[in-house]
Amino acid sequence: MEIQSNNNLRSVWRQAGELPRGVPGEEPDSMLFRNGLLIQDERRIRIFLAHCGEQKHRCVTKIYRTPLLLTWRDLFRVPVAERESRNLKYAEGRKLPVVASLGHGVQRTPGTEWFSLISTAFLDGDTMRAALARPGITGEERSALVEKSAEMLALMHQEGLIWGTAHTGNFMVSPQPGGVLTAFDLPYAVCTQKDMRSSGSALYDLHTMVRDFRRLCGLEEVFIDEFFSAYARAAGREAGDVRAQFETRLKNRGFTWSRIWLRTLSSFRLRP
Helix, strand or coil, X not given: CEECCCCCHHHHHHHHHCCCECCCCCXXXXXXXXXXXXXXXXXXXXXXXEEECCCXXXXXXXXXXXXXXXXXXXXXXXXXXXXXXXXXXXXXXXXXXXXXXXXXXXXXXXXXXXXXXXXXXXXXXXEXXXXXXXXXXXXXHHHHHHHHHHHHHHHHHHCCEEXXXXXXXXXXXXXXCCCCXXXXXXXXXXXXXXXXXXXXXXXXXXXXXXXXXXXCCCCCHHHHHHHHHHHHHHHXXXXXXXXXXXXXXXXXXXXXXXXXXXXXXXXXXXXX
16 A cells, blocks of 8 residues: 555545554564555554655554544644644754654545544654563663653753653664664644743653553653653753652642643644
8 A cells, every 4th residue: 555645535544444454563574564554443543554655665654534523623623643744843853853754634525524644754663662671671771761761851842842642652762773762653742942841841741751651661660760860961950850840740730731731722723
């Protein structure tokens, strides 16, 4: 399956649903990208691997479907795929280590379902979550990954980007020596064009990372301490101040409103 920018998105949605199901790495690379592979299939989103454009780049494509009865709601919101494309372009312009955007499209025909699509480069390697769980991984190697993720978040915040979906499943670790991290999946990011390292919004990214470390990765608290210390160093702050600000926010107000803002309110075209 090849994705071209002028494809009818309804047709792309249908074709994606007919692809074989699987996950990257289960079969040889030549087979994986011969006809495409559907890696996520839900009522309103399909994610698949395919080829994109005239150069036939290997890519990951996400296509979103808005049912006819809900299209009225999306009249007032920027399509998710368009938002992610803008966020990736912003990040690339700021030299942040994010996946390359290969294009996006929106199809809104009155009286029918609406679709939006974004394609990004395929990233070789494992997610950070998988890397942290590798058999035989040492404590030093875990610490290095944790610290790299903290440094990347600090850099994002310095460049005015609040990620919104920061967790170990959205970092790709390259297979090359050194394990370079690349961020992907940024549909709910907010790009402010100002330094956000000391902001309350930046704490939400720290919150989602720490929650992931504890609940899904099972990391010991020593790694959480290293995460805060690495973030503080990279952000030019004191580790104790960052931790205190985080714990106070978690105790007093929590992060529910931050999640609502990033995922819902900030997507509207007109904002209060």
